[in-house]
Amino acid sequence: MEEEDPAVYWNSSDKESLVVFDRDRHILYLQMMYQLLPSPYQSQEINRLTLAYFVISGLDILRALDRVDKESVINWVLSLQAHPKNEGTLENGQFYGFHGSRSSQFQSNDSGASTPNGSHLASTYCALAILKSVGYDLSLIDAELLLKSMKNLQQPNGCFMPIHTGGETDLRFVFCAAAICSMFKNWSGMDREKAKEYIISCQSYDGGFGLIPGSESHGGATYCAVASLKLMGFLDEDALSETARCHCINVPLLLEWSLQKQAVDGGFQGRSNKPTDTCYAFWIGGVLRILRADKFINKKALREFLLTCQSKYGGFSKFPRLLPDIYHSYYGFCAFSLLKEPALNSLSVELGLTDVAAVGLLSFGLS
């Protein structure tokens, strides 16, 4: 049935969308997502802070933060913070970060009694990233408490659990922890040496990184590894130079793996022999930027690939000629920022934010 083919929503005869980054339409797309998320996102309610991060930070990249009510955003994000009932509860290994949404903040068990704190490392990263994007002064948050409790999540092998009740441990949560410490400019929340050892153990024989030791190299995991090392101060500015200090990981092999992920259609694939996908233009393009090796990317071909994923409704899809989604839209904007598209804010690649947000040039504290 033709009308069930998502491709029909994308007008391939619309030649304009193939050659121009349609900033105005992308702003409208994110504005729409800011006002009301479409029903397909219902199942992701628990990750509401993450979805909000894509929208707010996306608008920041597009230089359109004037479209949001910053005070409301700040109040909403702060309302999702977990607080201990008293000092004593700090001792039982709980993490006092941010809840992903109301439903994880006020979840109840079968008996109707509310279950304890389910704040999550990824939600906490997104909460702080949003707050920084809208110019909130993070020194107004009790960082000591948050970081002290976060340290409980670090495992003996250096990796992090995302939540105090357990869950999978992998490089994603090492990155979240490193980004959280970096945003607070306070590293008391983690043992950096142990985290570094864990990251090193995730580098595969081919130079990329898997999410856990011994797993297949993957673009997202490789970003988490390299960005974390950069944030923790283990990677020199010019990691490729002969005199670079960091020999903890195999940088030349990492460079080779990353460059090989750009396929003949111009896009990046997340793993060998997989189709190219919008988001890896950031995950792997970002790694190459951190290594100062983005000069080796075929930028013209990458741009052409990304434009085939640009929707005429604004936003980007995962693969060419599909409907857009928030996740791939955000990483599409990030990729265009890395490609130095005019009228976009530049990125602090290792933090996953704009430079303006990372440095904190906006100022918007609430008394």
Ligand SMILES: [Zn+2]
């Ligand atoms: Zn993707």
